[in-house]
Each structure stands twice: as C-alpha cells, then as structure tokens.
Amino acid sequence: MTEIIQKKLNDSPAMRWTALVLIASMMFFGYMFVDVMSPIQALMESQRGWTPDVFGTYAASEYIVNVCGFLIIAGVILDKTGIRFTGELSASMMLIGAVIKFIGITEWFQTTAMADWLNSWWVSMPASAKMACFGFMIFGCGCEMAGTTVSKAIAKWFKGKEMALAMGLEMAIARVGVFAIFSISPIIADKMGSVVAPVAFCTVLLLIGLITYTVFTFMDKKLDSQTGVTAEESDPEEEFKFSDLGKILTSEAFWIVALLCVLYYSAIFPFQRYGANMLQCNLDGISAEEASNIFRWFPIGAAVITPFLGNFLDRKGKGATMLMCGALLLICCHLVFAFVLPETKSAVIAYSTIVLLGISFALVPAALWPSVPKIVDEKILGSAYCLIFWVQNIGLCFVPKLIGNILTSTNEDNPAVIAAKEAGADFIPYDYTVPLIVFAGFGVLALIIAIYLKAVDKKRGYGLELPNIK
Numbered sequence: 001m002t003e004i005i006q007k008k009l010n011d012s013p014a015m016r017w018t019a020l021v022l023i024a025s026m027m028f029f030g031y032m033f034v035d036v037m038s039p040i041q042a043l044m045e046s047q048r049g050w051t052p053d054v055f056g057t058y059a060a061s062e063y064i065v066n067v068c069g070f071l072i073i074a075g076v077i078l079d080k081t082g083i084r085f086t087g088e089l090s091a092s093m094m095l096i097g098a099v100i101k102f103i104g105i106t107e108w109f110q111t112t113a114m115a116d117w118l119n120s121w122w123v124s125m126p127a128s129a130k131m132a133c134f135g136f137m138i139f140g141c142g143c144e145m146a147g148t149t150v151s152k153a154i155a156k157w158f159k160g161k162e163m164a165l166a167m168g169l170e171m172a173i174a175r176v177g178v179f180a181i182f183s184i185s186p187i188i189a190d191k192m193g194s195v196v197a198p199v200a201f202c203t204v205l206l207l208i209g210l211i212t213y214t215v216f217t218f219m220d221k222k223l224d225s226q227t228g229v230t231a232e233e234s235d236p237e238e239e240f241k242f243s244d245l246g247k248i249l250t251s252e253a254f255w256i257v258a259l260l261c262v263l264y265y266s267a268i269f270p271f272q273r274y275g276a277n278m279l280q281c282n283l284d285g286i287s288a289e290e291a292s293n294i295f296r297w298f299p300i301g302a303a304v305i306t307p308f309l310g311n312f313l314d315r316k317g318k319g320a321t322m323l324m325c326g327a328l329l330l331i332c333c334h335l336v337f338a339f340v341l342p343e344t345k346s347a348v349i350a351y352s353t354i355v356l357l358g359i360s361f362a363l364v365p366a367a368l369w370p371s372v373p374k375i376v377d378e379k380i381l382g383s384a385y386c387l388i389f390w391v392q393n394i395g396l397c398f399v400p401k402l403i404g405n406i407l408t409s410t411n412e413d414n415p416a417v418i419a420a421k422e423a424g425a426d427f428i429p430y431d432y433t434v435p436l437i438v439f440a441g442f443g444v445l446a447l448i449i450a451i452y453l454k455a456v457d458k459k460r461g462y463g464l465e466l467p468n469i470k
C-alpha cells in the first residue's frame with residue numbers, strides 16, 4: 001500500500017520563512033513606533049514644550065499598565081486564546097494607541113476644549129504629552145504582548161527546525177526598525193516642518209503590521225488544519241496556571257536572570273530615548289539629524305551581530321561569559337560617553353563607542369533569552385518569559401523618568417541651558433554626565449549579577465556555558 005505523507009505548511013522552508021517575515025514585520029513597525037520621537041526630542045521641546053522631565057514621563061507611560069499586571073494577564077490571554085487572537089489583539093492595541101498619540105500631538109488638538117481641560121491640571125505636562133502618554137500606554141500593552149506572542153508563534157512554526165536562528169533574526173529585524181526610524185524620523189520632521197509627520201507615518205506602518213499579521217493568521221489556521229488541531233493550544237499541560245507563578249517566583253535562578261535582565265535593559269532602552277540628544281549635547285550641538293545618523297549604528301550593529309552570536313551560542317556555548325562581556329562593554333561605553341566624549345568632542349570616538357554598545361546589545365540578548373529554558377521547566381517557560389518581561393518592564397517604566405528628572409535637576413543651574421532657554425533656542429545643550437554615570441551604575445550591578453550567575457551555573461550545572469546543539 002502506498003503511504004501518502006502530507007507535507008505540513010511549516011515543512012516548506014519558503015512557507016515558514018514567509019511566516020517569519022509576516023510576524024516580524026509587525027514587530028519591525030512596532031519597534032519603529034516606540035522610538036519615533038527619540039531623535040526629534042529637541043523639536044518636541046521647541047514645538048510642544050516637552051522638557052526632559054515630560055519626555056521621561058512619556059517614555060515611562062509605555063510600560064505603566066504592563067507593570068500594574070497587564071503582562072501577567074497577557075500571558076493568560078496568550079495561553080488561553082492562542083497566537084492568532086492574541087497577535088491580532090496586540091497589533092490592534094498598538095494601532096489604537098498610535099492613533100491616540102498621533103491625535104494628541106497634532107496642531108488641531110492643541111486648539112480643542114479637551115486640550116484646554118488637559119492643560120488645566122498637572123500643568124508641567126502639556127495636553128499633547130498627556131494624550132501621547134495615554135496612547136503610548138495602550139500601545140505599550142500591545143507591543144509587549146506582541147513580543148511574547150511572536151516568540152510563541154516562532155516556537156510553533158520552527159520547532160525542530162531553525163528556531164534559534166529564527167528568533168535571532170526576528171530580534172535583528174526589530175533592531176533594523178529602530179535603525180530605520182532613527183534615520184528617517186528627523187528627515188520627515190524636517191521636510192514636513194512638523195513633529196506630527198513621523199508619528200503619522202509610523203501609525204500607517206502599524207496598520208500594515210496588523211495586515212501582515214492577519215495574513216499570517218490564515219497561514220497558521222491552515223497549519224492547524226493540517227496538524228489536526230481544532231482548538232488552539234488545547235493541551236492542558238501547556239496552559240498558564242496561577243500556581244506556576246509561585247514556582248517561578250521562588251526560584252533563585254529566575255530572580256538572577258530577571259534582575260540581570262532589568263538592570264541591563266534599563267541601561268539600554270531608556271538610553272535609546274536620550275542617546276541622540278546626548279550626542280547632540282556632547283558633540284557641540286550637531287543637528288538632530290547628524291546625531292541620529294551616529295546613533296542609528298547602535299541598533300544596526302546589534303542587528304547584524306545577533307544572529308551570528310546566536311549561532312555561536314548554539315554551537316560553542318559560553319552563554320554566561322557572553323552575559324559578563326556584554327555588561328562590561330556596556331559600562332565602558334557609558335563611561336566614555338560621560339567623560340571622554342565631552343572632552344574630546346570626537347565623532348570617531350562617538351561612532352566607535354556606539355558600535356561597541358551595539359555589540360554589547362547583541363551579546364546580552366543573544367545569550368539571555370536562550371538561557372531561560374535552561375533554568376526553568378519547559379512546562380512553565382511561557383509564564384517565566386512573561387514574568388521576566390514584567391520585572392524588566394518595571395525598570396523600563398521608571399528609569400526613563402528617573403533619568404529625565406536627573407537631567408532636569410542637574411542642569412537647573414547650568415548657564416548654557418538657562419541662556420538657551422531664555423533665547424527660546426531650538427536646541428538646549430544639556431550636561432549628560434550624571435545620567436550617564438547612572439546608566440554605567442546599572443551596568444556594574446548587571447556585571448556583578450552575571451558573575452554570580454556564572455558561579456551558580458558552575459555549582460548547579462544549568463549548562464549555560466554549554467552549546468545548545470549537542
């Protein structure tokens with residue numbers, strides 16, 4: 001009898017890589033939106049009155065609802081409803097949040113009665129910033145939920161195939177999004193003469209992201225029909241249970257990784273918000289466009305190297321060592337920005353430090369995320385990732401605000417800042433030394449924890465230094 005073996009959709013390399021492109025597009029556009037304002041901070045200050053303090057509050061708003069427990073609920077939604085519904089929900093939340101933020105910063109909104117009302121309380125926060133924060137809160141819930149959903153989707157489509165490479169590439173594509181927006185946001189703002197245009201552009205891209213994910217859901221439905229799955233993720237063993245939270249939260253290894261994650265990323269993503277402005281200030285007031293041109297090599301450096309490091313980790317191991325090297329590099333880079341760059345004002349030093357920071361940003365994520373399955377049970381892996389994101393989001397929420405406050409308070413008596421403000425200048429030459437020392441401090445703590453993790457790994461034999469491919 002001839003046996004007919006039906007090939008599943010993800011058995012075809014073309015189909016599974018198409019699926020990756022579709023889902024990674026959503027994250028690509030999402031990461032673009034996250035940083036659309038970062039390179040036009042000086043313009044936001046001159047056109048909408050967003051001081052560093054306001055900018056810090058705005059940056060924190062992306063994570064606030066996640067920190068209040070949304071990420072835990074997101075884990076439940078994902079495990080109960082599956083990747084199709086959760087992905088659509090995430091992409092829709094990102095789009096709705098983006099539209100609210102876009103409306104909030106338009107010229108038109110500033111003339112409305114609602115803006116007058118918003119301006120009447122908490123007066124240091126302009127109405128545009130309040131609306132943008134509200135939109136960014138909704139966007140942030142969608143974006144972080146999408147991050148977990150995409151990991152689960154890649155695991156489903158690439159299980160037993162090129163899973164690590166696919167995850168590395170997805171992260172790399174997202175970093176390219178940051179590179180792209182740092183390149184084009186100031187250009188669009190300049191050409192259109194307004195800060196609204198780049199936000200409008202990214203909002204349209206998020207709509208495209210929703211469409212690409214919708215196309216993926218049709219492919220995923222087809223895959224399920226081929227594998228005979230009727231209700232998604234119906235295996236009760238795989239489901240999120242609240243009792244699992246206790247198991248994870250009482251694990252020492254989980255806390256080591258979660259703390260390392262929050263400390264390291266607190267010196268990366270919040271820095272990304274201020275990086276271009278910091279370069280502008282430390283390189284004697286180069287234009288926002290020139291500063292973005294330098295800064296964009298940070299995510300692109302990470303994007304290029306991450307898949308290679310993932311491959312190295314798969315074959316040679318050395319995960320814990322990579323974490324230590326990444327943290328060490330981070331400290332050196334922030335200290336160079338704090339003390340060497342303001343003295344030398346050298347573009348060469350700025351470029352090389354940015355590239356080195358990009359290498360650090362490749363080393364740590366490439367080693368950190370694949371380490372999690374080595375320290376927690378596969379059954380509770382989804383919950384563990386959600387909880388690590390949750391702890392990480394606490395840092396990402398409060399650190400930008402902390403940095404904004406420090407930047408404002410340490411520059412209160414800075415004569416150059418006072419003079420620029422009095423003259424109504426477009427560019428305010430802030431002194432970034434103290435915020436950069438704080439970032440380096442996070443790196444020092446991350447390094448100590450990475451060293452401790454390596455020692456714990458040696459004692460308990462998690463295999464963090466071993467290759468993934470046996």
Ligand SMILES: NCCCC[C@H](N)C(=O)NCC(=O)O
Nearest residue numbers: 034143144147269365389392
């Ligand atoms: N909203 C941008 C920050 C994404 C944070 C996310 N929880 C994460 O850690 N992603 C992995 C990465 O390395 O980008």
